[in-house]
Amino acid sequence: MEYPDPRPTAEEQTIELSDAQPGYDVLIIGGGPAGSSAGVFTARAELETLIVEDGRSTLRKCAHLENYLGFPAGVNPSVFRTMMRDHTATSGCDRLQKPVTAVSPGDDTRFAVEVEDTTIRTDIVLITSWSRIEYLEGFDVETTVEDHGDIEVLCSDDAGRTTVTGLYAAGRIAREPHQAIVNAGAGARTARTIIEAERPEFYNDWVVPEGYYESWNRTVPPGVEEISHEERKARERRSEAVMQSYFARDEDGRSEE
Ligand SMILES: Cc1cc2nc3c(=O)[nH]c(=O)nc-3n(C[C@H](O)[C@H](O)[C@H](O)COP(=O)(O)OP(=O)(O)OC[C@H]3O[C@@H](n4cnc5c(N)ncnc54)[C@H](O)[C@@H]3O)c2cc1C
Numbered sequence: 001m002e003y004p005d006p007r008p009t010a011e012e013q014t015i016e017l018s019d020a021q022p023g024y025d026v027l028i029i030g031g032g033p034a035g036s037s038a039g040v041f042t043a044r045a046e047l048e049t050l051i052v053e054d055g056r057s058t059l060r061k062c063a064h065l066e067n068y069l070g071f072p073a074g075v076n077p078s079v080f081r082t083m084m085r086d087h088t089a090t091s092g093c094d095r096l097q098k099p100v101t102a103v104s105p106g107d108d109t110r111f112a113v114e115v116e117d118t119t120i121r122t123d124i125v126l127i128t129s130w131s132r133i134e135y136l137e138g139f140d141v142e143t144t145v146e147d148h149g150d151i152e153v154l155c156s157d158d159a160g161r162t163t164v165t166g167l168y169a170a171g172r173i174a175r176e177p178h179q180a181i182v183n184a185g186a187g188a189r190t191a192r193t194i195i196e197a198e199r200p201e202f203y204n205d206w207v208v209p210e211g212y213y214e215s216w217n218r219t220v221p222p223g224v225e226e227i228s229h230e231e232r233k234a235r236e237r238r239s240e241a242v243m244q245s246y247f248a249r250d251e252d253g254r255s256e257e
Helices: 033-044 077-091 180-198 229-246
Strands: 023-029 049-053 094-097 100-105 111-115 118-127 143-145 152-154 167-169 206-209 224-227
Touching: 023 033, 023 111, 033 049, 033 077, 033 180, 049 118, 077 094, 077 229, 118 180, 167 180, 224 229
Parallel strands: 023 049, 023 118, 049 094, 118 167, 206 224
Antiparallel strands: 100 111, 111 118, 143 152
């Protein structure tokens, strides 16, 4: 049986500004662990999601990522960033590699987000952009200074809500500790807050064995996929092939990433 590689091609991973839709349900500023993790959840909950990032995740400064659960011997941070980016793509996010220059109140939506000379409309903005938020000047949003430095960070509640309706925050810029898995978790948690507000029916994001819900006399809820034994095995084989492709080396021992 063939198990096609579901990794998106380089061309598919990042869209051009001209291909960005004029409006999205959720616009995430920042594509590090916090923003990427959030995007996986919002896109899987069928919220049209755009991640705008300028390609400068702090993870670029890490020499070897050793404290991210699931990588017992650590992982090359560059490979990990590629895996994060690909995961947002396979989950259905659009991703634009440009800096956001301004966020202002929109006319027919809550926010108008400026990227170069293009305005993108959205009702929900999730800020994960370490270490810049000067593009929020038009909003009376509560900020503070980070605990161990002098960066201005956003104040938010435990669910990622800032003091401006529709404006959420996660990751380092929301005063989280400086570890990738903490920031990814914060992104996922804030995404859940957004989903509970916008798509409350998507309270589970699960893949379960065929017949699981029937065995409880329940219909399969939105956000849950039941798969057959054959499909389960096919996905397992595909995931093994994809994971191997990230760590493949050529015959001279060079990484193919
Ligand atoms: C030297 C060093 C070593 C580290 N080593 C480790 C380690 O071993 N293990 C560990 O767990 N953590 C480590 N960290 C910390 C880890 O890198 C961060 O905790 C993590 O990357 C933060 O995730 P984040 O998503 O909040 O922010 P980031 O990963 O910094 O992502 C921020 C995103 O915002 C984007 N952005 C910023 N401004 C704009 C704008 N105007 N428009 C659009 N996008 C914008 C950036 O491009 C980026 O995509 C290290 C950090 C440093 C500095």
